[in-house]
Amino acid sequence: MLDAAHNPDTEWLERRAAQFRDQVARRLDGRLTEDEFRPLRLMNGVYLQLHAYMLRIAIPYGTLSTQQLRALATIAERWDKGIGHFTTRQNIQFNWPKLSDIPDILDHLASVGMHAVQTSGNTIRNVTADPFAGAAADEIEDPRPWAEVIRLWSTDHPEFQFLPRKFKIGVTGAPADRAMTAVHDIGLRLVRRDGVVGFTVLVGGGLGRTPLLAQVIRDFLPAAEVLPYIEAILAAYNMAGRRDNKYKARIKITVAEMGLEAFRDQVEAEFAQRRADFSGGGWRDVLAAQRLRFAAPLLVQRPIPTAPATGAYAAWAERSVVSHPRADYANVIVTLKAPGATPGDASAQQMRRLAELADRFGQGEVRVTQEQNLVIVHVARADLRALHRALQSLGLATANAGLGTDIVACPGMDYCTLATARSIPIAQDIAAALRESGLEAEAGALAIKISGCINACGHHHIGDIGILGLDRAGVENYQITLGGDGSPDGAALGERAGPGFAAEAVAPAIVRLLRRYVELREPGERFNAAFRRLGLPAFRTALYPEAA
Numbered sequence: 001m002l003d004a005a006h007n008p009d010t011e012w013l014e015r016r017a018a019q020f021r022d023q024v025a026r027r028l029d030g031r032l033t034e035d036e037f038r039p040l041r042l043m044n045g046v047y048l049q050l051h052a053y054m055l056r057i058a059i060p061y062g063t064l065s066t067q068q069l070r071a072l073a074t075i076a077e078r079w080d081k082g083i084g085h086f087t088t089r090q091n092i093q094f095n096w097p098k099l100s101d102i103p104d105i106l107d108h109l110a111s112v113g114m115h116a117v118q119t120s121g122n123t124i125r126n127v128t129a130d131p132f133a134g135a136a137a138d139e140i141e142d143p144r145p146w147a148e149v150i151r152l153w154s155t156d157h158p159e160f161q162f163l164p165r166k167f168k169i170g171v172t173g174a175p176a177d178r179a180m181t182a183v184h185d186i187g188l189r190l191v192r193r194d195g196v197v198g199f200t201v202l203v204g205g206g207l208g209r210t211p212l213l214a215q216v217i218r219d220f221l222p223a224a225e226v227l228p229y230i231e232a233i234l235a236a237y238n239m240a241g242r243r244d245n246k247y248k249a250r251i252k253i254t255v256a257e258m259g260l261e262a263f264r265d266q267v268e269a270e271f272a273q274r275r276a277d278f279s280g281g282g283w284r285d286v287l288a289a290q291r292l293r294f295a296a297p298l299l300v301q302r303p304i305p306t307a308p309a310t311g312a313y314a315a316w317a318e319r320s321v322v323s324h325p326r327a328d329y330a331n332v333i334v335t336l337k338a339p340g341a342t343p344g345d346a347s348a349q350q351m352r353r354l355a356e357l358a359d360r361f362g363q364g365e366v367r368v369t370q371e372q373n374l375v376i377v378h379v380a381r382a383d384l385r386a387l388h389r390a391l392q393s394l395g396l397a398t399a400n401a402g403l404g405t406d407i408v409a410c411p412g413m414d415y416c417t418l419a420t421a422r423s424i425p426i427a428q429d430i431a432a433a434l435r436e437s438g439l440e441a442e443a444g445a446l447a448i449k450i451s452g453c454i455n456a457c458g459h460h461h462i463g464d465i466g467i468l469g470l471d472r473a474g475v476e477n478y479q480i481t482l483g484g485d486g487s488p489d490g491a492a493l494g495e496r497a498g499p500g501f502a503a504e505a506v507a508p509a510i511v512r513l514l515r516r517y518v519e520l521r522e523p524g525e526r527f528n529a530a531f532r533r534l535g536l537p538a539f540r541t542a543l544y545p546e547a548a
């Protein structure tokens with residue numbers, strides 16, 4: 001069971017919240033200008049967006065206790081418009097808080113061991129992980145104790161508060177990479193070699209303006225060396241990373257410009273020096289404590305239902321029920337993608353009810369996925385029907401996990417100051433078109449991902465179908481990329497299909513494209529496999545029939 005009492009730094013969080021309360025007071029009475037206030041608010045995850053302030057709260061490794069989920073519901077209700085927005089980096093964003101209320105929100109978060117520190121700025125951001133961590137059938141080891149050690153080490157780390165650019169670390173404990181480690185600044189994959197657990201360390205991945213896949217900098221690093229090694233990577237980047245040009249400042253550019261070998265030499269030199277500082281027991285005690293905190297829950301043995309699944313339950317079970325280490329248990333995906341929904345949005349009531357269901361049918365834990373969905377882990381298979389009924393009554397039983405309507409979309413022009421186009425209405429249009437045409441079911445597993453600008457917050461580079469909204473002389477225009485992959489099997493970047501589309505032409509183009517795919521695929525062949533087999537031209541003619 002996870003709860004605030006296990007968070008070692010509650011007192012520190014309260015101090016941070018009090019400090020920010022004072023800064024907000026000085027902004028509100030004019031002692032601080034917006035320019036002076038800006039760096040202070042960004043240190044606390046507060047952005048200034050199109051219509052209002054936005055608060056980004058970290059959900060470390062995507063794991064929430066039900067107590068924490070209830071706290072988020074309370075924040076949505078009391079200080080926002082009743083809605084929270086879950087993001088692709090296992091954060092939650094609130095789009096409408098009043099500045100004067102944010103200190104109260106931070107206090108409320110501190111009371112459940114949560115915060116918004118380092119969710120912004122050129123710092124080490126929220127450490128993300130496999131959303132099924134600790135409940136995955138294929139896991140070598142639960143990655144969360146490691147992710148927590150990294151989080152505690154990186155939070156307020158004096159050396160890494162002013163990096164050349166933001167820094168993202170993703171950790172997976174299973175061979176299937178559900179943490180998308182290849183598109184992180186540092187990707188950590190737990191591996192076992194000759195009975196010894198270690199990490200394969202990747203570096204220099206990322207999406208955004210220059211999308212690049214990470215490269216392996218260490219094929220096998222004994223697990224106990226992980227802190228000095230990633231500290232060495234950060235130190236090398238902190239020195240060599242470019243500060244002259246914001247667009248070339250991410251570590252992916254440093255690695256690409258220096259070459260992996262030269263970068264590795266610098267990291268190894270730093271590592272040799274820093275290693276000794278980590279030889280003491282301190283962090284090992286933290287790891288041991290976190291291993292206890294994340295120990296597998298005691299699950300009572302339950303009968304495995306033998307009755308065949310039928311009707312709506314069968315459709316939901318097929319999409320939403322994910323295997324678990326135990327045959328009598330499962331994990332359940334709850335998509336936030338009902339017809340007409342804004343991808344990633346959950347209402348306060350939905351959060352509260354889900355917390356109830358996770359207490360009743362799970363083990364008091366909810367997860368946030370990189371697809372902007374939620375997961376209830378450790379559900380007895382014997383309870384799945386009852387859980388399905390309960391979810392149905394909340395409008396949360398949409399059976400579309402992993403289908404073409406389970407679309408990832410950033411906030412785009414509806415909220416984001418950086419947006420060049422809308423994302424949410426495009427996602428809604430496409431979902432409606434896929435449902436109407438029957439392609440939602442017919443096309444099967446499919447990842448559609450949409451970003452409202454080049455920054456790629458909607459992960460469009462790693463969608464089977466990626467959509468990037470741009471501004472062309474004041475008109476929204478959408479570029480389509482094909483063949484990107486963010487699936488557990490591996491990452492690949494999509495290929496641009498051709499000229500962009502006007503907003504209203506996007507959904508019809510996707511429908512034509514998927515009709516072509518359904519026509520050409522071999523039985524059971526996923527979109528990406530068909531795309532690789534047949535190549536871009538076979539699909540381009542469906543997107544651009546007039547040019548055929």
Ligand code: HEM
Nearest residue numbers: 047087088089206207208209250409410411416455456457
């Ligand atoms: C206030 C709203 C937001 C702002 C101002 C913002 C800003 C940015 C910027 C500037 C980048 C590019 C970074 C770079 O390449 O150096 C970026 C990347 C990214 N953001 Fe956002 N973002 C916002 C909201 C979101 C949301 C809602 C999500 C999830 C739905 C998200 C997830 C990501 C991800 C996954 C990347 C990928 C690029 C990478 O690999 O670093 N962001 N964001």
Ligand code: SF4
Nearest residue numbers: 410416419452453457
């Ligand atoms: S991709 Fe662009 S529009 Fe979308 S949230 Fe990120 S910065 Fe904003």
